[in-house]
Amino acid sequence: MKFCSHCAASITVKIPLDDSRERHVCDACGMVHYQNPRNVVGTIPVFGDQVLLCRRAIAPRHGYWTLPAGFMELGESTSAGAARETMEEAGAMVTMGPLYSLLNVAHAEQVHLFYLASMTSPVFSAGEESLEVALFSEHDIPWQELAFPTVKQTLEWFFIDRAAGILTGNHPVTVRSRDILPAEKI
Amino acid sequence: MKFCSHCAASITVKIPLDDSRERHVCDACGMVHYQNPRNVVGTIPVFGDQVLLCRRAIAPRHGYWTLPAGFMELGESTSAGAARETMEEAGAMVTMGPLYSLLNVAHAEQVHLFYLASMTSPVFSAGEESLEVALFSEHDIPWQELAFPTVKQTLEWFFIDRAAGILTGNHPVTVRSRDILPAEKI
Numbered sequence: 117m118k119f120c121s122h123c124a125a126s127i128t129v130k131i132p133l134d135d136s137r138e139r140h141v142c143d144a145c146g147m148v149h150y151q152n153p154r155n156v157v158g159t160i161p162v163f164g165d166q167v168l169l170c171r172r173a174i175a176p177r178h179g180y181w182t183l184p185a186g187f188m189e190l191g192e193s194t195s196a197g198a199a200r201e202t203m204e205e206a207g208a209m210v211t212m213g214p215l216y217s218l219l220n221v222a223h224a225e226q227v228h229l230f231y232l233a234s235m236t237s238p239v240f241s242a243g244e245e246s247l248e249v250a251l252f253s254e255h256d257i258p259w260q261e262l263a264f265p266t267v268k269q270t271l272e273w274f275f276i277d278r279a280a281g282i283l284t285g286n287h288p289v290t291v292r293s294r295d296i297l298p299a300e301k302i
Numbered sequence: 303m304k305f306c307s308h309c310a311a312s313i314t315v316k317i318p319l320d321d322s323r324e325r326h327v328c329d330a331c332g333m334v335h336y337q338n339p340r341n342v343v344g345t346i347p348v349f350g351d352q353v354l355l356c357r358r359a360i361a362p363r364h365g366y367w368t369l370p371a372g373f374m375e376l377g378e379s380t381s382a383g384a385a386r387e388t389m390e391e392a393g394a395m396v397t398m399g400p401l402y403s404l405l406n407v408a409h410a411e412q413v414h415l416f417y418l419a420s421m422t423s424p425v426f427s428a429g430e431e432s433l434e435v436a437l438f439s440e441h442d443i444p445w446q447e448l449a450f451p452t453v454k455q456t457l458e459w460f461f462i463d464r465a466a467g468i469l470t471g472n473h474p475v476t477v478r479s480r481d482i483l484p485a486e487k488i
Binding site for chain 2 (some may be wrong): 118119120121122123124127134137149150151152153154155187188189190191192193194195214215218220222225227244282287288289290291293295
């Protein structure tokens with residue numbers, strides 16, 4: 117059972133008269149409580165030829181490695197949120213680059229957005245949500261211990277595009293994008 | 303006053319112990335009710351050298367012209383949501399292209415995402431949320447009667463990039479992006 121956040125009456129799931137899909141509608145005041153996907157924003161922090169990863173200190177995927185990322189907050193932009201998460205989780209100051217990947221995770225009701233980002237110095241530290249933070253060269257990436265398919269896919273694309281020479285700043289960056297399926301595992 | 307959607311008790315706005323910003327927290331069950339920005343997804347539907355616009359039949363900006371767009375729904379991807387809105391508002395079937403613009407509208411707690419899209423035929427019709435729908439050449443765009451700054455900015459970028467020959471399908475498309483300021487008016 118759900119309750120109305122506006123008047124505390126009970127909620128019924130039904131299709132409103134002027135709508136085509138089921139919504140959470142208050143039985144007393146009639147307010148429709150819409151639900152929408154949330155954005156997870158993060159970076160690919162690059163220092164030299166290395167990428168910065170965080171080992172998660174929280175569920176889900178405790179102990180697995182991730183790019184710094186988290187839920188976008190009210191009042192910030194996607195890019196500012198990605199920079200904030202990079203500071204909070206990895207203690208790293210970055211110069212933000214362009215959007216690099218957009219991954220739809222419909223079954224988790226999320227959209228994951230990763231930005232290219234440059235570290236101006238090799239300064240980083242584990243935030244409260246990280247067990248450790250470290251720079252990895254391509255051949256050292258812990259592919260079997262990555263936390264999420266969106267992180268794995270973004271890193272795969274990144275190393276392919278970097279090898280092709282299209283992430284040098286002299287080329288326009290095309291956003292990589294695809295849908296993540298429920299069955300996908302690391 | 304707000305109420306907990308889980309147990310109907312009262313809500314207090316405060317910073318939880320393990321957090322750094324104010325949240326809506328239930329006084330009884332302790333549930334934190336997170337609030338996050340919502341995505342508005344739409345298309346730039348192109349037929350020949352023309353772009354399809356809808357005149358809004360609903361608030362806000364009733365009577366003003368917009369690209370077809372609306373709130374992304376649970377269970378769909380950004381691209382699928384943009385195609386759905388194009389069918390619902392403009393009655394147009396499109397072949398979806400790449401992401402073209404990402405505009406942060408922090409004061410409205412929204413992110414606007416527009417995809418390039420091709421109409422395979424000049425078939426369209428006004429949906430319930432549109433007064434009329436029409437194809438416009440660049441010199442006929444009703445610039446003074448556009449509904450939102452994100453639509454105006456996306457159309458401006460589109461015509462600049464098209465004139466520069468970089469939307470032909472032979473070039474990688476770079477996502478155009480910027481933050482919309484509260485003071486911006488059409």
